[in-house]
Amino acid sequence: MGISKIRPGVRNDAGILAAASAYHEIFGARFSTAQAYRDQHCHTTTWVPPQPPDGVIFVESAEDVKAAVRIAAEHRVPLVPFGAGSSLEGQVNAASGGFSLDFSRMNRLLAVNAEDLDCTVEPGLTREELNTQLRDTGLFFPIDPGANASIGGMASTRASGTNAVRYGTMKDNVLALTVVTANGEEIRTAHRARKSSAGYDLTRLFVGAEGTLGVITSVTLRLQGIPEDIAGGYCTFPTLKHACEAVIMTIQLGIPVARIELMNAPQVAACNAYSGLSLPLQPSLFVEFHGSPASVALQVEAFGEVARDNGATGYVATSNAEERARIWKARHNVFWSVKALAPGKAVLATDVCVPISRLADCVTETEADLDANGLLGPIVGHAGDGNFHVSLIVDDKDPADIARAEAFIERLNARALAMDGTCTGEHGVGQGKQEFLEAELGGAVDLMRQIKTALDPLNIFNPGKIFALDRG
Structure with missing residues (x-):
């Protein structure tokens, strides 16, 4: 479901008012209807429109959660669990109003x-x-x-x-x-x-x-x-296809790589600018190997041979912890590096996943799609399992730009599904991927609806996510 199709759900205003009174009585200062708290407990990471809850409950124990659920069931109002708010498909939005369950105070290591x-x-x-x-x-x-x-x-x-x-x-x-x-x-x-x-x-x-x-x-x-030894580094290639083929060969040969991350040239440029790196502006793989010193050395050597066989233009490996940390910090900051390319615009971070043998086809076709349509969307991926992300820059105040972005997302998902892949490898469905889930699984989604209805007959648990109960 594109941004233009996300709508508020049906609210139970009388139930919400009654539940708010009950929550205030039970939780006291641990329940808040302050606008600032409400705004912090809805979707803000990507371009999905925020839908704040009517109140926030700061739970501290399982007993608190049970009490909150019983009140929600009594008054037939939604509850939306909230952890760190880092999900990317609107999972923490309160689509039908209701209350956010904030778990920041349930943060103990129990055993x-x-x-x-x-x-x-x-x-x-x-x-x-x-x-x-x-x-x-x-x-x-x-x-x-x-x-x-x-x-x-x-x-x-x-x-x-x-x-x-x-x-x-x-x-x-x-x-x-x-x-x-x-x-x-x-x-x-x-x-x-x-x-x-x-x-x-x-x-x-x-x-x-x-x-x-x-x-x-x-x-x-x-x-x-914790591994006895860790080595990592990066490897550059003349084209994205060469990089993907190196990934495929690495996996097929059974080299036990711990991480193998793909970046296209625009994403490398964004990381250089944001994280202060000076990597060659070419498609790149970031790699890491775990094990004993002897096994890590063998893995580094074996991957180097694979990279050279697939046209690598450079391979830098290191066991220095500070150098590795710098590379991986840049990798983890890719969203913010893309955000910095266009201040004031939104970034639509979306993912698909395909069988590893189709990774090169899907990634290169996606990059060609972006180029052909004049879209800026750096690509990064957990390439070892066929999962990649496009961070599409969108002017979310321009309906025409939104339409172009949504058309691209539809083509991206159709491409992945045609290759026997999935519409999401790790972001989840939330509000943003519902139509693609239907295309991917068809009648199996009806079975999901039956499970949802059986386990949550009043539809109080995070309604409006994954699928619409009424198929509407």
Whole structure:
């Protein structure tokens, strides 16, 4: 659904007023209807129009969440979970009004089981703070979407990021959840065992549900040992196609690369300007290797051979932590680097994902599409798993520019789906990708509607996201 098609949902004003009174009585100063708080709890990261809630509840425990859900159910008003607000498809907008559940105060590391390589956290803990607290254990949580997102939000959007090619996505790294369901009770979806054949896989039902089926109150995560050695660097290529083919060969040969990130020349130029780098203005791959010193050295050498076989014009590798950090900080700041290219305009950060064998075709056709239509949209991607992003610069006050952008997004998604890909590899559906989800999965979306209706019959959990219940 394009920006021009996003509309407010149906409001229950009488219920909202009654629920606000009940929340004020129960939560006191931890409930606010101040406009400043409301504006902070809606969508502001990309071009999706903000739709603020009618109030914000600062929950501090699962008991708080249960109380909030019971009041919402009694008065039939929406609840929208809010972690760090870094989602990109309008997931935290209050499309039908209602109340934001702010998890910033539910941010504790509850348990670490170092021998089992797992931990349990509250949903408001951010990934950077988690890794800071884990450092003395010799363990780390590898999922790295770039933004310092909350763990609950990452689970809800099935996030991934730069390390996904080696360590997987959130669906691979969440062992169990506790979730408050529509009747205000808390359930546990699984135990800490690494595998189970016990009934439906409820954990993965809630992972990626974007808060539409229940409210997550704790997350049990897989952890990894901090690598003994890390090396990284960048490699330049004459064309985007050459870079993509190097990625494909790297994966097909089984080189255990930890990160392999793609940038086209316009994105490299933006990073140079914003992050003070001086990289060659050519399509580039940023790479990183984890393991023992001997295995890392072999990986660096093997990738170098692949790069040369695919026409690389330069390859710089380093084990220096400061140099690696500088490169990856620039990678994580790509959104802001594009934003800086056109102050006053919006950036539409969108993603698709295709089978790795089709990556070169999809990326090069997308770049040609941008050039042919006079659009500025630097490309960056988690190339190792076929996932790439276009950060499209749009004048969101110009209807004609909005129309051009929406037409491009439609072509991009159609291109990915025609290659047996998906309309979103990690951003989620939210408000912005609903029509493409229908095109991708067809009748399977009707089954999702049935699940939503069964688990949330009053439609209080983040309504208006992923799909419209009425197919309208």
